[in-house]
Amino acid sequence: MNLAEKIRTLRVEKGLKQEELAELVGTKRWSINQYENGIQRPHKKTLIALAAALGVDADLLGNDEAELHTDEEIIDRFGADIKEKYGEDAKKGFKKMVLNNRPMFAGGLMPEQDRDKFIEAVAVTYLKFCELSIEKYGKVMIDDDTGE
Template identity: 35%
Template sequence: MILADKITNLRKKEGWSQEEFAERMGVSRQSISKWEGGRSTPDMNKILQMSELFGVSTDVLLKDDLTLEDEVTTTAASSVQNDNGEA
């Protein structure tokens, strides 16, 4: 899945319109539309901001071979602890 699709899916999962997401990101709605349409790419600072807003790693956003489901699986696995309290 490419970055544009991931941004769209994550935004919709949060229930935000493009306008709401744009306000949270400090950009125009047109910028969000261009990112989601694959016509432009957000700069690294915006990708870091998105990572924090959506609660996913930058790897999930940037690596085409990772899906949003991979992030959920990775997060769940890292939170599982053994009887000694170790991950």
């Protein structure tokens, strides 16, 4: 994934408009548009500000060879174990729980490597919840509306 794709992917994942990202970075919307369309590359200072606003390491963002994982990819990776052990509904519940807590790492509050560890910890905890739920109720207890 190149720099332009990473910037767009991370901005959209965080629910930011180009104007909002530009404000966080201290630049103009048209600059963000130029970066996302691969027309222009940001200067180092701007790249560092973009990385901070998007919650990733500047080296990861600027390196076209470095792999970037979206929330969805990480959730699916851990969700596969949950699905295998407890079924599709349990996986959906886990995914909904993580996505509903996305504000915890929106806007760069949680760097990507910490986000991965957080989602992994949630997955481990969710698996334990599933085990205890089966012991107590004979099935995984998931609220259809909340995923809890």
